[in-house]
Amino acid sequence: MTRSAQNLLLVLIGGAVLWITLASGEYVNYVKPGFRYLLVPAGGVLVLLGAAGLRREWRDTDGHRDEEDGHGDSADAHGHDHSRGPRVAWLLCLPVLAIFVIAPPALGSFTASRDGRPAPPPAPPAQGFGALPRGGAPIPMTMGEFIGRSYEAQTGAPASLAGVPVRLTGFVTPRKSGGWQVTRLKMACCAGDAIPFPVIVRGLPQPPADAWVQVDGTWRPPAPGTAATGVHELHGSAVRRVAKPRNPYE
Secondary structure, X not given: OEXXXXXXXXXXXXXXXXXXXXXXXXXXXXXXXXXXHHHHHXXXXXXXXXXXXXXXXXXXXXXXXXXXXXXOOOEOOOOOEOOEOOHHHHHHHHHHHHHHOOXXXXXXXXXXXXXXXXXXXXXXXOOOOOOOOOOOOOEEOOHHHHHHHHHHHHOXXXXXXXXXXXXXXXXXXXXXXXXEEEEEEEOOOEHHHOEEEEEEEEOOXXXXXXXXXXXXXXXXXOOOOOOOOOOOEEEEEEEEEOOOOOOOEO
């Protein structure tokens, strides 16, 4: 790989970062939205560094590079050409091609079904979960809030959630033991640390795996005498397909 190719690769990597951040918005498939303010400057710096290197190489090609050893080439006394890097460096092109040609999608049901970790109950707000209105249309609720309220209801305050219609949005994950669940992944930093927030849906037919859906229903309490666990269930009343949200994570 020549130095010009190395600099061109820097430009391509920087351009790819700017593309998924500013143009397509696909960066939210891999990191939290707040990282936008770090990715844009980083991509810009890579483009500028690569462009500066290309300008220097092209200028040297016009008459300066051949003066290094007075023999008309850049090889040293042992015949090594130091203007070229190792061929394995071409492998750095693969991430760029992956972004431009086959950009990996957000994590889905395959990841959620293989992750055996139960979703930890999210910490409630500092002021606690507020009272929910009774009667009326289903209340849109994040998966984290529903799981937090479900855990709270299982540990001593069932009236706070029982009988309240809610609406959850997530993707369909088939269960190994049968049935299905609506799932949303929660990331702390990037897709590598994402944890699934699943809610088992009862009483509704299963849509296709990985389809994004909105599910209306009411919290289903565990059987009497069952200890509080990481299992949370919804007795569904309606399900509809929806488009994948711009940010697929919570």
